Amino acid sequence: MLDTISFSQKQRLAYIDFSLLFKGVIYRQDVINRFEVGLSAATRDLNIYKELAPDNLHYDARERRYFQTPQFKPVFEHDARRTLTKLANDISDGFDAIGDIHFPVESPSSLNVPDIFIVARLVQAILNNKAVNVIYTSLSSGSGSRELVPHAIVDNGLRWHVRAFDRKTQSFRDFVLTRISKVTIKDSPEQQEQAQADAEWQRLIPLQLVPHPKNVEHPTAIEMDYGMENSQLLIQVRAAMAGYLLRRWNVDCTERGTLKGAEYQLWLQNRFTLNNVDNLAIAPGYGKGGNR
Known part of the structure; x- marks a missing residue:
């Protein structure tokens, strides 16, 4: 037909x-x-x-x-x-x-692609403000049932995850989509389980990015790459996403810009703004020579 x-x-x-x-x-x-x-x-x-x-x-x-x-x-x-x-x-x-129009633009291949039907059920739950029961396989505890209240699907640069309130730990966490094997839509969440109560998600922090002071010989090239003004790029990001962004762009987060290597072309100049942000273990150099 x-x-x-x-x-x-x-x-x-x-x-x-x-x-x-x-x-x-x-x-x-x-x-x-x-x-x-x-x-x-x-x-x-x-x-x-x-x-x-x-x-x-x-x-x-x-x-x-x-x-x-x-x-x-x-x-x-x-x-x-x-x-x-x-x-x-x-x-x-x-x-x-x-068969939509295919534009001649390519991006790097993704090594992990989530099951589209898992994504669909989670999106439904988010749009209809529902909790879900999922089968989740973690690195630390293997497969098990979890009750989550999802509120956002997020691309962290390397893989997709869902931001959700975890009823087991009573906290907001990130769950990798490819590790979810089943989703069942459940009841409506309590107020403290919804996105408005996710402090790290709601809090915006400023990141002041500048050309790396030691690794970049011609900083003008980096300024052009990122459309910097006055030799800096100032962006606002969710606290819950800060670590992912800093890792994705290989931003040197050491106190004095001491990471060496051609991959570190940016330095975080206002490192102090990251105080009390939870997911910074993955930020390049954040644990070196500073307040953590």
């Missing part, structure tokens, strides 16, 4: 498929607003989708919207890498599943 459908209608069907997979729900008005089509056209698209996959959705007349069913299986194949990038940039279309 898909072979006889126009490209523009495939786009709308892919959008319906994407919304059901990641949001668990779709309104007829969503299709109307996204594609600027009329009510009859949106209704026709949803009916065609239901013909293609009758077990994927059910209509709730009271709420006037379609819900994902427990038997849901996507009609289109959503590429994990592209979909994660789109989710990170708030692009919810699913067009890559129907």
